[in-house]
Amino acid sequence: MQLEARLRELRSQGRKLLVPYVTGGIRDDWVDIARAMVDGGADALEIGIPFSDPAMDGPTIQEASAVALARGTTPASVFADLRGADLGVPLVAMTYYNLVFRAGHQRFAEALASSGICAAIVPDLCLEESREWEAEAAQANIETVLLAAPVTPDDRMAAICERSRGFVYGVGLMGVTGARPELAASTAELATRLKAHTDRPVLMGFGISTPDQAAEVAASADGVIVASALMRPVLDGASSESVGALVQQLRSGLDQTTTG
Amino acid sequence: MSEHSGRFGDFGGRYVPEALVPACAELEKAFSEAWQAPEFRAELDGLLRTYAGRPTELTECPRLSEELGIRLLLKREDLTHTGSHKINNVLGQALLTRTMGKPRFIAETGAGQHGVAAATAAARFGLECVVYMGEVDVERQELNVFRMRLLGAEVRPVSSGSRTLKDAINEALRDWVASVESTHYCIGSVVGPHPYPWMVRELQRVVGDEARGQARDLLGGDPDVVVACVGGGSNAAGTFAGFLDTDARLVGVEAEGGAAVGRGVPGVVHGSKSLLLQDEEGQIAEAHSISAGLDYPGVGPEHAHWAASDAVRYVSVGDDAVVSAVRRLARTEGILAALEPAHALAWIIAASGTDELPAGSTVVMTLSGRGDKDVAHLIGLE
Ligand SMILES: Cc1ncc(COP(=O)(O)O)c(C=O)c1O
Numbered sequence: 068m069q070l071e072a073r074l075r076e077l078r079s080q081g082r083k084l085l086v087p088y089v090t091g092g093i094r095d096d097w098v099d100i101a102r103a104m105v106d107g108g109a110d111a112l113e114i115g116i117p118f119s120d121p122a123m124d125g126p127t128i129q130e131a132s133a134v135a136l137a138r139g140t141t142p143a144s145v146f147a148d149l150r151g152a153d154l155g156v157p158l159v160a161m162t163y164y165n166l167v168f169r170a171g172h173q174r175f176a177e178a179l180a181s182s183g184i185c186a187a188i189v190p191d192l193c194l195e196e197s198r199e200w201e202a203e204a205a206q207a208n209i210e211t212v213l214l215a216a217p218v219t220p221d222d223r224m225a226a227i228c229e230r231s232r233g234f235v236y237g238v239g240l241m242g243v244t245g246a247r248p249e250l251a252a253s254t255a256e257l258a259t260r261l262k263a264h265t266d267r268p269v270l271m272g273f274g275i276s277t278p279d280q281a282a283e284v285a286a287s288a289d290g291v292i293v294a295s296a297l298m299r300p301v302l303d304g305a306s307s308e309s310v311g312a313l314v315q316q317l318r319s320g321l322d323q324t325t326t327g
Numbered sequence: 328m329s330e331h332s333g334r335f336g337d338f339g340g341r342y343v344p345e346a347l348v349p350a351c352a353e354l355e356k357a358f359s360e361a362w363q364a365p366e367f368r369a370e371l372d373g374l375l376r377t378y379a380g381r382p383t384e385l386t387e388c389p390r391l392s393e394e395l396g397i398r399l400l401l402k403r404e405d406l407t408h409t410g411s412h413k414i415n416n417v418l419g420q421a422l423l424t425r426t427m428g429k430p431r432f433i434a435e436t437g438a439g440q441h442g443v444a445a446a447t448a449a450a451r452f453g454l455e456c457v458v459y460m461g462e463v464d465v466e467r468q469e470l471n472v473f474r475m476r477l478l479g480a481e482v483r484p485v486s487s488g489s490r491t492l493k494d495a496i497n498e499a500l501r502d503w504v505a506s507v508e509s510t511h512y513c514i515g516s517v518v519g520p521h522p523y524p525w526m527v528r529e530l531q532r533v534v535g536d537e538a539r540g541q542a543r544d545l546l547g548g549d550p551d552v553v554v555a556c557v558g559g560g561s562n563a564a565g566t567f568a569g570f571l572d573t574d575a576r577l578v579g580v581e582a583e584g585g586a587a588v589g590r591g592v593p594g595v596v597h598g599s600k601s602l603l604l605q606d607e608e609g610q611i612a613e614a615h616s617i618s619a620g621l622d623y624p625g626v627g628p629e630h631a632h633w634a635a636s637d638a639v640r641y642v643s644v645g646d647d648a649v650v651s652a653v654r655r656l657a658r659t660e661g662i663l664a665a666l667e668p669a670h671a672l673a674w675i676i677a678a679s680g681t682d683e684l685p686a687g688s689t690v691v692m693t694l695s696g697r698g699d700k701d702v703a704h705l706i707g708l709e
Contacts, residue, residue, distance in 0.1 A: 119610040120488065120596055122497040123344050123504065129487060141608050164342055165595045169609030190344050191595070216346035218507070223348070241346055242505035 070111060070157040070186040070210050070233035074268040074289070077110055083321040084234075084290025085281070086270060087297055087314050088113040088161065090131040091148065092140025096307055098152050103307040104297070105156050107314030112154065113292060114184065116142050116162035123190050125245030127295035130302055142166055142175075146182035159186040159212065159233065164196075172200050176207035186210040186233040194226055201230065212236050215261060217253040228265035237261050237271040237288065246276035246296045250283055258288035278320025285324045293317055330359060333521025336635055338602075338628035341520040342595050347500075350507045355522040357423050362529060367422065374418050375533065378451070379408045381415075383534075385541035385691070391659040395679040396686040400545065401694040402538045404562065405664065411696030412534055412562040413444035413515055419530035421448035424511040431455045431510040435499040437464055437492035437558065438620035438667060439471025440696050441515030446480035448513075456480040459498040461491040464619040470700050489613035492558075492623045496597050516559025517627030520598030524627050528564040535569020538691055546689050549573040555693040556670040557581050557588070557641065558620045560627035562695040567639060575691075577639040579630060580674045582649075584615035587626035588634045588641040594625075601628040617646040617704075618666035620696075648673040650708060653698060665696035666704075 074084055087104045089097060091114050101112055117132035117140055124132070142162070149158065160179055167175045167189060179187060187209055192200060194213065201211045210232035215224050218241065228235050239254030240247075254271055261269040268289040275284055276296030284291050297310055333339050333355075341351055361367040375381040383406050388399040404412040417434075424432055432454040436442030442458040449456030458480050465472055465484045475482050488494040496518075503512040517524045517531075542550050553570045555563035557579040567577050581589055587602045594603035596611055604612040604624035616622040633639040649666055652673035657663050664672065671692050678684040698705075 120493065120497055122500045122597070125501070133487075136610065143608075165603075165605070165611070166609040168593075168595050168600075169605065169607070191342050191598075193341065193343055193345050193348050196340055196342050214345050216344065218349045219345050220349065223345070227345070238344070238346060241507065243501045 073157050074234055078268055078289050083285040083324055084110045084270060085318055085321055086111045086113055086292045088294035090115040090117055090135050090298060091145030092135040092138055093131050093301055098148050099307040100310050101154055103311030104314045105154050107311040108318030109156055109314055111157040111159060113159045113161050116145050116160055118163040118166055123243055125243040127299050128244050131298045146178050149182040158184045159188060160184045161188040164189050164191050172203035176204045176209045179209050180207045186212055188212045190214055214238050217241055217257050224264050234268040234270045235261055235265055237269055239271045239273045244273055244295055247274040250280045254284055255287045278316045281317050282320040282324045285321050331525045335629040335632035338600050338631040340600050343520045343598050346504050351520050357427050358522055358526045361423060371419055371422060379414045382537045383407055385538055388660050397679050397684060397688045397690055400691045404695045405697035409444045409447050411440040413441040415533055416527050416530045417444040417448045420513045421452045425452055429509055429511045432513055433457045433499055433502055433510055434513045434515060435459045435495035437622060439468040439700055443471050443474045445513050446475040446478035450478050458482050459485050459495040461485045461495050463490045467704050468619055468700050516561040517564045517629060518559040518597055524629055527561050528568055531561050531565025532568035534565040539569040542691055549575045550689040550691040552576045552688055552690045554578045554671045554675055556667050558623050560630045562693050564629055566693045579639050579641045580670045581643040582616035582618060582621035582670060583643045583645040585621050585623050586643040588630055589643045596625055599628045601631040602626055620667040642674055644670050644673040652676055663698035664694055665698045666701050668695040
């Protein structure tokens with residue numbers, strides 16, 4: 068299943084897109100959590116492959132990564148858990164570049180593909196450094212999602228939108244991942260700029276945690292990515308069903324904004 | 328725009344999220360222009376002279392030299408204001424911060440010497456200053472924590488990961504991505520995304536340039552060997568920059584438990600591609616060294632390149648030899664070295680009289696900092 072094709076199809080049906088995140092290996096039952104997210108209305112899933120030094124993550128994802136690593140999680144164990152899981156939506160890997168580089172681009176891309184993952188987000192690979200990876204990933208049918216930030220100037224934004232595959236990831240605020248009480252004003256501004264630049268699906272992430280926030284962002288974007296707000300309860304011991312219920316609430320928030 | 332590509336052979340680069348790209352580009356431009364501007368160079372030279380106490384001496388070590396059968400000359404960065412080479416880099420970056428119009432200055436620190444230097448420059452230029460420091464280092468370099476606070480900086484202990492330098496850099500990067508429009512991140516070594524490794528080497532080359540001239544005066548020529556300790560690698564890069572085009576053999580000394588060149592493999596962390604201690608999956612390993620300043624699993628990309636091209640030889644020494652080297656220099660020469668440069672000395676002591684350092688060799692070693700900060704720790708070992 069290709070990510071971009073699927074997201075475009077859903078968007079054309081008037082649906083706002085919801086992509087929840089789960090840290091691979093965060094708990095024994097992490098694949099059940101992923102499945103509950105799908106049942107709750109996820110259109111695709113972002114699967115975090117934990118890294119020892121997540122410099123762009125806030126406290127929740129840092130803790131989620133550390134917990135997963137302490138359980139012995141490796142890229143290979145995440146891939147093995149996913150193989151045959153058949154979650155029914157496109158899966159997007161999210162990890163830091165050193166894990167990709169260490170494995171080798173081709174080997175990493177093939178490992179993603181063989182575990183049913185169809186796209187990748189590597190946030191510490193900016194436009195200048197990502198070209199080689201993008202090409203080798205494409206060989207294995209892996210779409211590379213590129214990110215844009217509020218400070219990204221227009222010329223870079225055009226190049227990012229042009230080269231990104233799957234969707235364009237709008238980093239809604241200047242900062243690390245993490246739930247925030249208020250939505251950053253930069254989120255809607257960036258979404259609007261991105262939409263003016265591209266026909267590709269535009270999904271916003273960073274600091275989006277409640278159904279109301281999701282709905283507000285979706286008014287100017289094609290959808291949202293929600294991570295810390297879902298991993299916090301997982302770290303606190305919430306059942307997979309209750310995480311699924313949180314996703315369902317986000318889904319309802321988004322569906323209210325759907326124009327049809 | 329810049330005279331440097333940011334690549335050192337296969338190493339270097341700018342592996343940062345999009346949110347930090349404009350700030351790196353702005354800094355690259357500011358430094359490129361400043362480094363070619365006579366007014367900037369004159370202002371920095373003036374500060375280095377009248378504020379930091381440059382040039383520093385190249386000191387003979389008559390008693391230790393006799394014992395070792397070599398002629399040892401120490402480049403005395405311990406005599407600078409704040410007591411280490413870190414001040415050279417920080418004064419340059421503080422001037423650039425003013426040029427870029429940013430009111431806030433953040434830094435990471437391991438041994439606390441870079442943090443003290445950053446706090447000092449921030450005070451001198453009226454900048455708000457926050458220093459990130461791993462909890463382990465806060466404890467073992469307590470004196471420097473007090474110094475930073477006295478200088479008006481806020482010290483934020485970092486409790487994630489190995490709670491040392493690597494984690495302090497992660498936390499400083501997290502601050503920077505949220506504050507980049509008002510804040511300059513003053514990285515303390517030749518690590519990080521372009522332009523940092525190049526810029527910090529250029530700001531530290533004053534060490535090597537001075538030492539080369541002083542060695543010519545004292546020795547009538549270049550030394551046989553030039554030695555410096557390597558954590559991130561800034562004092563070594565600055566020292567070697569002055570001797571790369573001479574016949575002197577260059578030796579970088581790493582901590583055994585943080586030997587990124589000696590035992591690392593290529594990887595990407597903290598914004599650049601270099602050699603890195605890591606596992607087969609690419610998870611970064613924790614370094615272990617008695618010296619907070621060398622307790623780092625990575626190394627600057629230019630060192631990785633110098634190692635690959637055999638321009639510099641890299642060796643490592645363990646904690647015990649380092650502690651003995653501190654004591655020996657103190658008792659023979661009356662100089663209390665920091666644990667970091669004591670690595671360079673420990674190697675010299677071990678290599679003297681071997682093929683590496685035959686009797687009669689002339690050796691320039693960068694004594695990158697003074698040992699006051701380590702006294703409490705050393706007393707604890709007695
Ligand atoms: C005195 C001294 N020497 C050396 C170092 C290591 O840094 P670098 O390798 O960048 O010179 C430090 C770092 O804290 C230091 O304080």
